[in-house]
Amino acid sequence: MNNPLKGIRVIDASSMVAGPMSTQILADQGAEVIKIEPPVGGDLCRFIGAMQGGVSHYFCVYNRNKHSLTLDLKQSRGREILQQLLGRADVFVHNFRPEAAKRLGLDLNTLHHDFPQMVCAAISGFGTDGPYAGRRVYDPLVQGVSGIAVSQGCADDPQLIRQLICDKVSGLYMAQAISTALFTRERCGEGQVLDMSLLDASLGFSFPEVMGDQVFITASDPAPDMSIVYKPWATADGNLAVVLLSTAEFSGWCSALECEALINDPRFADTPARLSNWQLLRDECAARVESYTTADILDRLLAQDVPAAPVNTAAQVLEDSQIHNNNNIQTVNHIDAGTVRHAKTPVCFNRCPSPQIRPAPLLGEHSEMLLSQLGYSDEDISQLFTSGVSSGNHNELQ
Structure with missing residues (x-):
């Protein structure tokens, strides 16, 4: 055809x-x-x-x-x-x-x-x-x-x-x-x-994203700042993109970083609470993430089914195994x-x-x-x- x-x-x-x-x-x-x-x-x-x-x-x-x-x-x-x-x-x-x-x-x-x-x-x-x-x-x-x-x-x-x-x-x-x-x-x-x-x-x-606080005609609760939520995490040798929206994803994150105590922390008890307190979560976890190489922390997160991926430079895009697989x-x-x-x-x-x-x-x-x-x-x-x-x-x- x-x-x-x-x-x-x-x-x-x-x-x-x-x-x-x-x-x-x-x-x-x-x-x-x-x-x-x-x-x-x-x-x-x-x-x-x-x-x-x-x-x-x-x-x-x-x-x-x-x-x-x-x-x-x-x-x-x-x-x-x-x-x-x-x-x-x-x-x-x-x-x-x-x-x-x-x-x-x-x-x-x-x-x-x-x-x-x-x-x-x-x-x-x-x-x-x-x-x-x-x-x-x-x-x-x-x-x-x-x-x-x-x-x-x-x-x-x-x-x-x-x-x-x-x-x-x-x-x-x-x-x-x-x-x-x-x-x-x-x-x-x-x-x-x-x-x-x-x-x-x-x-x-x-x-x-641009008009989120203006969608409803009457006053609404403000949308969380997703730029903080989605900001990549620094690792020992690069950066990592991670998304933690569901409770299961957050629990997997805590297990991978060996900070299970955060699972029951009321500041992070559910999705709205985590989104509202995301900077506090970053403060709690940033040093732990930075102690791992990108490959090591990625392995730990994927083992817990946490959505995570490397943040590639343009040169790294050319070498990425999935991009090679897709013949992109x-x-x-x-x-x-x-x-x-x-x-x-x-x-x-x-x-x-x-x-x-x-x-x-x-x-x-x-x-x-x-x-x-x-x-x-x-x-x-x-x-x-x-x-x-x-x-x-x-x-x-x-």
């Missing part, structure tokens, strides 16, 4: 992380994804992150398994070519700001009118209308507005998650929504528009960057082959091929390159 989305064509005019991550997921599942980039420079993400051979690690990860076609959408010929592509597409994704989308004729209402069978997906920063709608937006701004930054620290000392969490969860939501819209199209024969902002996705994803890290050769590591596609379909990872494309790597498929002659393509409407790459692969 073919990959699940084989035969689905996606035109991806998005940049940076959220949109490209959504289409990378679709590409991993077999969709043909054509990435549209400006002829000069391309996606800004090409220049952000760890660099090797002029290639960014962010771009490598979020744009694997795609083709690159450069188009200057400020020129009418560039927009005409895009319209040709959309006439043959199943999905179109962009993250233009609302006013820019209207100027380009790529707002959702226009797209749905012109291409009623296509799934049209737009990702904005804060929304398509409202007081913040026209602003330039990046992930840290959304972490601020959504309350995530304060929840990671406090009102006096907000902290950003050291991940592009708002971008990435938006990519996940949008990939799922596109798949659902394609399924709906199979049933009713019509496409639809998908409108999502990073703010919408981030609030939806983080709401229980795969490699692919990139013409400029050399050997590049990727995380495997996380979901396995039992009736489909394991997807093969192709490297992220060079800027304009497939322009010639894709323009030719649209019916442009070699002379036409040469003129498009000369006029700056498009561009190719000397390493173009047919």
Whole structure:
């Protein structure tokens, strides 16, 4: 059986992380994804992150398994070519700001009118209308507005998650929504528009943790500070992640650390009491944990069926036995960057082959091929390159 989305064509005019991550997921599942980039420079993400051979690690990860076609959408010929592509597409994704989308004729209402069978997906920063709608937006701004930054620290000392969490969860939501819209199209024969902002996705994803004390309209008992509860424990040679929510887990913890007297301590008598007094528990147990190596304390805890795992550095991730067992890290050769590591596609379909990872494309790597498929002659393509409407790459692969 073919990959699940084989035969689905996606035109991806998005940049940076959220949109490209959504289409990378679709590409991993077999969709043909054509990435549209400006002829000069391309996606800004090409220049952000760890660099090797002029290639960014962010771009490598979020744009694997795609083709690159450069188009200057400020020129009418560039927009005409895009319209040709959309006439043959199943999905179109962009993250233009609302006013820019209207100027380009790529707002959702226009797209749905012109291409009623296509799934049209737009990702904005804060929304398509409202007081913040026209602003330039990046992930840290959304972490601020959504309350995530304060929840990671406090009102006096907000902290950003050291991940592009708002971008990435938006990519996940949008990939799922596109798949659902394609399924709906199979049933009713019509496409639809998908409108999502990073703010919408981030609030939806983080709401229980960020807004826990605001869920109930009337006053409620405050939620415990789970950052203390889940904080890793220092060992003699590293750190350990442990979760002790149930009484059985806490009893196992006490047995492993040979501090059984704590089991009957009223401060830790049940889950609410332990959560309220967690710092006291840490004070009681920290020195005991630190007297063991990570491997030794892990063995003791697992023998008591206590949920525990090592806290790996990036280098240790590459050596972890479970990660090796799962074949989580795969490699692919990139013409400029050399050997590049990727995380495997996380979901396995039992009736489909394991997807093969192709490297992220060079800027304009497939322009010639894709323009030719649209019916442009070699002379036409040469003129498009000369006029700056498009561009190719000397390493173009047919």
